[in-house]
Amino acid sequence: MKLFIEWKYKTPTGTEIGFKSEEITPEKALLLAEDIVKTGRVRQLTLYDQYDTTWTIKELKKYVTKVEAVPHDITVFFDGGFDGNTKKSGLGCAIYFEQGGKQYRIRKNALVEELNTNGEAEYAALHLAVKELEFLGVQHMPVIFIGDSQGVINQLNDEWPCYDAELLLWIDRIEGDVEKLGINPEFQLISRKKNGEADHLATQALMGVEIYSKSEI
Template sequence: MDTLNFDGSCDPNPGGIMGFGWVINWSTGKAPTEGSKEKKSSPSNTNNVAEYTALKEGISNYLKLGGKGPLQVYGDSKLVINQMSGTWKINNQNLLEINKQIASEIKKHDLKVKFGWVPREQNTTADRLAMPGSSSKNSSKTSSKASSIKPEERKFVADVNSSSLSPQLRLKINELNTEPSPGFKSFAQLKVGGMDSFSRKKLEELQEEAGKKASSIVQNEFPKNLTHQASALRWMLRGLSTDLAVRKVQIDVEISKKKKR
């Protein structure tokens, strides 16, 4: 059976930029199809509207690409999944309108669809694509599954359990390090919560502590920005793996850019 995973985001919620992401896995064995779009800020934008729109875009693209069904749809929005399944009432007029549009498209093509909820941790690719500014923005493309480093293959500069961190931060870093493909939201929610022993250290000191290999990684990733290099090294020294530390800084940069729009 073909499967469709979808996710939507709105930052800030409500009224912010909306992002929509979807991933189609084909039962024929051909490479998955990923797609994403975004919509500029508007007072009517909300997380729920974004989730519904992501589903609508995903199904529309599935049909355009010749999908005939049956189709299993997965999303981490309980509201959308339960309303599309008919088990929850729809009280919001905007959501009702999108719901009707999706139902009409399904009926028009006589598409057999099942809806199922999954936790965010099992929806990481769609979650990534739903981030405004994602690499697939405003496009739908066929690609191999997103490559990810297996947790057991990750490289570390420091042991998180030996670092002088708060118990909450240590727990969050451990969770990320053991997650094969952490989503955008997981990185966005990772915060020091003030200042720690690494916050005040300058780049030269961080480079000396982290070593030449780690310093080379951040120089290659952020060649013209010493601030970003320092931030990535700080996360490595806190115990985040080298690949995730780089990704954390990249996401922080994207969030900062969105706030300035």
């Protein structure tokens, strides 16, 4: 979740001016809001998130305390590759998140044989990442999913229709799991070059190299 702060400042002589912050994390918003209020010159202060939901400082403090103990600020990179000769697929995902005041990264891949196209492999890689989020205990959190497949991203953003029956099954499976976890997803498209980490994990899977790691960064 990202927040904005809007406040009106009043000088001792009565002059008023309004300010609006850039998009900031809940932790930073709480710190700044409390500090601004301490000046004693704030006529009005409003906290609201990217969904235009307003928050009081008390509500935000409770949220930050609760969220600190669980994975949050989650970004997922995913990629899938399909080998037409062997009919095998390599799936890869890298998950970045914060927990307990520390930053972590999970890298995971998988080799599967039951898929038929590269498009299926891309969706299967995303599904692999969603299942890993479930294993982490992620619930009722915004999550950013980033991939280099224009078809996958645009279809999940409802910008392109999908007519392939197999891909529709993957879409239903992914959306069902996301809804079950209460995840508020954001799907972003990047270039293949910028998705190198997930791509490398998928390639390693096709080479028979299994990867799973969790590390502090």
